[in-house]
Amino acid sequence: xxxxxxxxxxxxxxxxxxxxxxxxxxxxxxxxxxxxxxxxxxxxxxxxxxxxxxxxxxxxxxxxxxxxxxxxxxxxxxxxxxxxxxxxxxxxxxxxxxxxxxxxxxxxx
Amino acid sequence: xxxxxxxxxxxxxxxxxxxxxxxxxxxxxxxxxxxxxxxxxxxxxxxxxxxxxxxxxxxxxxxxxxxxxxxxxxxxxxxxxxxxxxxxxxxxxxxxxxxxxxxxxxxxxxxxxxxx
Numbered sequence: 447x448x449x450x451x452x453x454x455x456x457x458x459x460x461x462x463x464x465x466x467x468x469x470x471x472x473x474x475x476x477x478x479x480x481x482x483x484x485x486x487x488x489x490x491x492x493x494x495x496x497x498x499x500x501x502x503x504x505x506x507x508x509x510x511x512x513x514x515x516x517x518x519x520x521x522x523x524x525x526x527x528x529x530x531x532x533x534x535x536x537x538x539x540x541x542x543x544x545x546x547x548x549x550x551x552x553x554x555x
Numbered sequence: 556x557x558x559x560x561x562x563x564x565x566x567x568x569x570x571x572x573x574x575x576x577x578x579x580x581x582x583x584x585x586x587x588x589x590x591x592x593x594x595x596x597x598x599x600x601x602x603x604x605x606x607x608x609x610x611x612x613x614x615x616x617x618x619x620x621x622x623x624x625x626x627x628x629x630x631x632x633x634x635x636x637x638x639x640x641x642x643x644x645x646x647x648x649x650x651x652x653x654x655x656x657x658x659x660x661x662x663x664x665x666x667x668x669x670x671x
Contacts, residue, residue: 479660487665488662488663488664489599491660491661533598543589543601546598547597548597550596
């Protein structure tokens with residue numbers, strides 16, 4: 447079966463760095479996405495990785511290792527507004543998005 | 556970036572009535588649109604995939620006669636919840652893609668449906 451695993455909840459301090467991990471087992475691979483979702487709102491796109499390595503975009507970076515079926519989202523200089531759920535999703539061989547359950551990130555002052 | 560507009564953002568309806576939710580791609584042609592449902596504190600659950608001009612493909616367990624999807628043009632897809640019941644209360648989200656090779660799914664704002 448297809449499976450996406452990510453921690454249910456994480457807590458971090460304002461100004462710090464946090465890494466949210468995602469491991470996956472899917473039928474084929476056509477890229478991995480990270481989305482941010484605030485409570486009661488639709489997800490917003492953060493990043494897309496299809497090749498191994500690190501993609502940096504401002505305070506957010508995303509890493510992918512296809513051989514390990516592993517990705518992480520790195521958030522630097524955390525701000526209170528970063529409190530949200532972070533969803534990992536993999537596009538399989540049929541170009542369907544397989545979603546993780548999301549990681550709720552709590553930022554404390 | 557591409558914009559997907561979903562309407563209404565919130566709707567309250569009586570049990571037994573039908574509700575239509577619209578999803579429009581404003582600045583691109585959406586060959587494929589996806590409809591999701593999300594329960595509180597849970598991830599998105601794909602309900603169906605619709606391609607312009609053809610019948611929607613429903614995920615297992617989703618009643619196609621209850622959740623009617625129409626994708627009549629490259630910029631508009633609609634989801635109609637027929638004979639709504641309180642258990643249909645949920646957050647419904649659409650996303651749009653220009654095709655299978657597209658690397659980003661552009662989401663609408665979501666619709667909070669409450670059936671009373």
